[in-house]
Amino acid sequence: MSRIWTAFIFGIIVTLAMNALDxxxxxxxxxxxxxxxxxxxxxxxxxxxxxxxxxxxxxxTPGIVTSVLGPVAFYFYYSVASPTLDRSMFTIDEAVWYVxxxxxxxxxxxxxxxxxxxxxxxxxxxxxxxxSLAALPLYWGWLMALVKLGGGLDExxxxxxxxxxxxxxxxxLFVLIYGATWFCKxxxxxxxxxxxxxxxxxxxxxxxxxxxxxRIFVIGIPYVLAHQLKGAA
Amino acid sequence: MNKAVVSVITxxxxxxxxxxxxxxxxxxxRSWGLDFGxxxxxxxxxxxxxxxxxxxxxxxxxxxxxxxxxAFAAPARHAKKPKKRKR
Numbered sequence: 001m002s003r004i005w006t007a008f009i010f011g012i013i014v015t016l017a018m019n020a021l022d023x024x025x026x027x028x029x030x031x032x033x034x035x036x037x038x039x040x041x042x043x044x045x046x047x048x049x050x051x052x053x054x055x056x057x058x059x060x061t062p063g064i065v066t067s068v069l070g071p072v073a074f075y076f077y078y079s080v081a082s083p084t085l086d087r088s089m090f091t092i093d094e095a096v097w098y099v100x101x102x103x104x105x106x107x108x109x110x111x112x113x114x115x116x117x118x119x120x121x122x123x124x125x126x127x128x129x130x131x132s133l134a135a136l137p138l139y140w141g142w143l144m145a146l147v148k149l150g151g152g153l154d155e156x157x158x159x160x161x162x163x164x165x166x167x168x169x170x171x172x173l174f175v176l177i178y179g180a181t182w183f184c185k186x187x188x189x190x191x192x193x194x195x196x197x198x199x200x201x202x203x204x205x206x207x208x209x210x211x212x213x214x215r216i217f218v219i220g221i222p223y224v225l226a227h228q229l230k231g232a233a
Numbered sequence: 234m235n236k237a238v239v240s241v242i243t244x245x246x247x248x249x250x251x252x253x254x255x256x257x258x259x260x261x262x263r264s265w266g267l268d269f270g271x272x273x274x275x276x277x278x279x280x281x282x283x284x285x286x287x288x289x290x291x292x293x294x295x296x297x298x299x300x301x302x303x304a305f306a307a308p309a310r311h312a313k314k315p316k317k318r319k320r
Contacts, residue, residue, distance in 0.1 A: 040277065047281055051288045056295065069287055077280045080255055081273045 001228065004054060009225045010113060011050035015042055016134035016222060017109035018070075018102075020170070023140060025101055027166045032158040035144040038137070044077060045070040045106065058118070063110045071102030109133070118229050127226060128178035131191070134222035135173050140166070142214055172198070176219065191223025192216060237296045244289035247282045254279030 019042055026033045048070035056062045075096070109130075116126035144157040161169070176198055180190035198219055199212035207215075253262070256279075259272045269275065 043277070044280055044284070048284050051284060052291070055288050055292055065291060069284065073280050073284050076255060076283065077276055080279075081276045 006229070007050050007053035009229055010053050010058065010118075011046045013117075013130065013134050013222065013226050013229060014049050014106070014109045014113045015046040016137050017112065017130055018045060018106045020133040020136040021105035021108060022102060023137060023161075024166055024170070025105065027161060027163040033140070033144075033161065034154065035141070035148060035157045036154065038141060038144075040077060040081075041074055042137075044074045045102075048073060049106075049110070058114050063107065063114060067103050067107040067110060070106055071099045074102065075099050113226075113229065117226060118231070120231055124178060124181040127230075128174055128181055131177045131219075131222050131226045132170060132174040134226065135177070135219050136166075136170050138218045138222065139169060139173070139215065142211075142218060146211070172201070173219065177223065180223070188220075188224045188227060191227070192220040194223065195219035237293060240289045240293035240296065244286050244293065247289060248286035251279045251282030251284075251286055255283060 019038065022041070023033050023038070049066050052062050052066045052069070056065075075098075112126055112130050112133075116122045117130050140161055143160045147157050147160055148154075176194040177191070180194035183190050183193065195216035195218060199215045202215055203209065203212045253267075254275045259268070259275075262268055262275065
């Protein structure tokens, strides 16, 4: 696997997992999870993780630098860019304190990916945790995009997921992915099989066929990417 | 070109561009004729440039004072074993 591709996959997986932890923190503290800011946060954090993994490498020191640089760069964006959400109605993560929260979330995601999944330590559990964390923002983002595509306002996208629904979704994703790793240790098939089960569950609970089809990839894509990271030098 | 020189040039150019796009007020940027896209787009590109600047400085520090991480180094098993000296 080429160096650029490895850094790219690593950046995607770490950023998605970091976003999941951050989004969970948001719903716990009752602050808005807004589609535009999630997209910008993903872009900036991904650029940081990708560039450092590509130019410097991966390890303890690059991990610490990445964990600090990404959230600080993101804070600069927050401080300077024009607000796209009514701040009198919604609290978002623009306070200085949230830099620390983002640093902790990014450090956990980086540690999980680099020290456990890449180095193949800890067996199936860290892999399942990382993939379920990486799948959650994709699922959440898809739900927010559905609201937006349906003509909803920016404010409406913040109300897509409650705290209970977020943790329930994460638990379902984890059980499916952990089960898939039991089902078959090698290959990419288990990820898509878990996605198919997730899609069938969603159809049973009232989702459309298109929604169910997208959910196959919500689990399948992070599974495949994380699987390629296993043992990557 | 020397890697250190490339790092210095990258850090300098990206740092200047990033600082201008991120921190200079939109009215001033407009008066300079650099007002492409929306304000938020310029800020995002500026932040990218600042990240590139920091990474270039980090690379420069590693070149000057330290060793890069061995994440992408060749596996040890491919390395040739040193020959034993005969006495």
